[in-house]
Amino acid sequence: MKIRSSIKRKLRNRKNLKARSYSKMRISVYKSLKNLSAQIIDDKSNKTLVSVSSIEKTFKSNKDKKNISDLLGQELAKRAKDKKIDKVYFDRGEYKYHGRIKLFAESLRKNGLKF
Secondary structure (H helix, E strand, O other): OOOOOHHHHHHHHHHHHHHHOOOEEEEEEEEEEEEEEEEEEEOOOOOOEEEEEEEEEEEOOOHHHHHHHHHHHHHHHHHHHHHOOEEHHHHHHHHOOOOHHHHHHHHHHHHOOEO
């Protein structure tokens, strides 16, 4: 069975990140054509600690995808601070680091998360 290049990229990125950042929490991002969602995961206990999604009511009224990415970054950083999480590593998965993913990551950094 042939594995798609996007799946190979996702597995390669995750393997490299886990090898370097074993003591930090992981921010996992999922992007579809309309929505964006992210969650902070503790890989030691395999639990999601904090999550945010553009499907939530507070973000539904906004139609600009780039603006939503920025708002989601602000909200996730705020929720992470409430849980006393400040150091994480960014798992972009199979997505390249540009566009909405880049805006989301920059918004997280701007609002206090370190990665």
